[in-house]
Amino acid sequence: MATLTIVVFMGLPIYTIALRLFSGPGETWQHLVDHVLFDYLLNSFWLLLGCILLTLAMGVSAAWIVSRYRLFGHKWLEWLLILPLAFPSYITAYAYAGFFDYGGTLMRITQVLGLGSLRIDIMNVPGLIFVLSVSLFPYVYVASRAVFVYQSGRLIEASKLLGANEAKTFFKIVLPMARPGIIAGLVLVIMEVLNDYGAAKYYGVSTFTTGIFRAWFALEEPATAIYLSAILLLIVFAFIFLERWQRGNKSYELASKSKIRLPQIEATKSIRFIFLLLVFLPILFGFLLPVLQLGYWSILTFDKVASTEFFTTALQSLGIALLTALFTVLVALMTLYFPVWNRLKFLKKSGSLAILGYAVPGAVLAIGVMIPTLQLDRWFISIGERLFNMELGLLLNGTLSVLLYAYIIRFLAVAANPVLSNQLKLKKSFSDASRLLGRGPFKTFLAIDLPLLKPSLLAAFILVFVDTMKELPLTLILKPYDFNTLAVKAYEYASDEQIMEASLPALCIVLTGVVPIILLNRFILNDKHN
Incomplete structure (x- = not known):
């Protein structure tokens, strides 16, 4: 029963969007189809294509170079290449908008060097592709490097003995074997590109996510927003299906078993x-230029921005991120263990349905959460009026509980993946011995599994914490009126053309993200030496 409850609550937003499609589109749907839907499709296509090509070029080449060749400072390079993940893409977009803008850093540098007034227009689709790519390429880098590090040395040696040079060995042997890992990283890039709102909105590029916001808030057409969300969900699930189909019938176990x-x-x-x-x-x-730009702006605007309101916002961000990380890790444990303990066969793999939230863009997830909670609030109001003759306000919508619920759905996969990878390494003989001694599943979990899972639980906690600090579209839709986060504050400053003032909250988010990035690299290095 507990397993079924988790699956129902975690999948509620997706079920809601699917059911509301049968209610028909809104009044402005035909207008959107005739005038802007093609722009959404075209811009999203070019963004995806450009980001796929650039992230592949940067991520795969960097992963192969640091894995295969001895370079000066290669230990530093290994983890420096992951640091751009600490930058949310919308913050990178703000930094580069100011860097390349009229009167910006680039123009000042070129004037000092006597090169004239150089300015590059980055507020367009190619500029957005560049910003998203330098922010997201570490997903491909981490996935590629993990495969390259464990690549079987025997295959490369055999290739060399057969007379193949380094380039031919890479393209004929190494790259095909690494393809599943590379595509897995690429799918994460695709998810993030489709989820982006802050960067696309600031650069004036119309995408599905900006269209969902426009339909919901500007046009006040929830039905139209749901139809756009459904199209976006179909695109996301199509990429997930293609990735699963691509690696489904292939085996790549030789590298993991080889000691070379x-x-x-x-x-x-x-x-x-x-x-x-x-x-x-x-x-x-991806990291140095944006962080230097933000640091420079933060110094200039510190006295203006660092107010009591700012520190209150920072504490609210930290508080909701800590709560989200704690509850998400707990739900992840229940999602992974409850189906195993369940005696009903059809629920054994049902827990995997509950970790689809990360594949759903934040704006889509927010709409899927808001609709059922609004319906529930209306039901509570009608009950109060009918039974108690009381006028109740909204009890759920616009509260931290709904925001927390949406965060848990969004980042459940982020918490579950580290725990699952460590869980698979645990020897079943320990748990079996505990069962033979008369302990039940829960006591066995507390005594055996939980102590062994502590490193992965810590990693999951930190990763969810940082992702919550960075989340923008979901927070914009669901946050209470009297509550704010650093991500929303940076977005509000940028939307009001106060790009320099946005630097201090943005820099706080980035600094918060550096710690788990270093931790992630440490986990990779530990696996490499084990």
């Missing part, structure tokens, strides 16, 4: 210089 890891080799000085440049450029554009 990918050997590192020396390259000539000229090649090493080119490789260092290729690796350093993503770090420069």
Whole structure:
């Protein structure tokens, strides 16, 4: 019963959107189809295509270079390449808008150097592709590097013995074997691109997410927003299906069983210089330039922004992020263990349905949460009027409980994945011995599994905490009126053309994200040496 309850509550937003489709579209739906739907499709297509190509080029090349070649400072490069994940894409967009804008940092630098007044217009689709790519390429880098590190050395040695050079070995042997990992990272990039709202809105690019916001708030057409959400969900699930289908019938176990890891080799000085440049450029554009720009703006605006209201907002962000991380990890444990303890066979794999929230864009998820909670509030109001002759306000909508509920759905997969990966490494003999000694499933979990899962639980807690700090579209729709977060505050400043004032809350979010990035790299290194 507990398993079924979790699955129902976690899947409620998706069920809601599916059911509301039968109610028909809103009055403005035909207008959107005739005038703007094609723009949503076209812009989303170009964004996805551009980001796929750029993130693949940066992520795969950087992962192969640091895994295969000995470079100067390669230990630093390994984790510096992950740091752009600490930057939410909308914050990177704000930083580059100011850097390239009229009177911005680039123009001042070129004037000082006597190169004239150089300015680059980045507020367009190509600019948004660049911003999203330098923010998201670490997803591909981490997934690719994890495969390259465990790549079987025997296959590469055999390829060399057969006369294949380094380039042919990479394209014929290494890359095909790494394809499932690369595509898994690429799917995460696609999800984030489709979920983006802040960067696309600020750059004036119409996408499905900005269209959902416009239909819900500007046009006041919930039915139209639901239809747009359904189209976006179909696109997301199509990519998930393609990824599962692509890796479904293939086996890649040889590398994990081989004791010979990918050997590192020396390259000539000229090649090493080119490789260092290729690796350093993503770090420069994805982390160093944005953080320097935000730091400079923060110094200029600190006295103006650092008010009592700002620190209250920071504490509210920390509080909701901590609560979300705690409850999400608890629900993740229940999602993974309750189906195993359940005696009903049809519920054994039902827990996997509850971790689809991360595949659903934040704006879509927010609408799927808001509709049933509004219906429930209306039911409470009618009950109060009929039975107690009382006028009740909204008891659920516009409260932290609904926001927390949506966060848990959104980030349940983020918490479940580290726990699941560690759970698979636990020896079943420990649990079996505990069962033979007369302990039930729950006592066995507390005595055996829980202590062994502590590292992965900590990693899951920190990752959910940081993702909550960064979340924007879902928070914009569901947050209470008297509640704010650093992400929303940065967005409000940027929307009011106070881009410099947005730097301090943005920088706080980035600094909060650096810790788990370093932790993520430490987990990868520990796995490498085990």
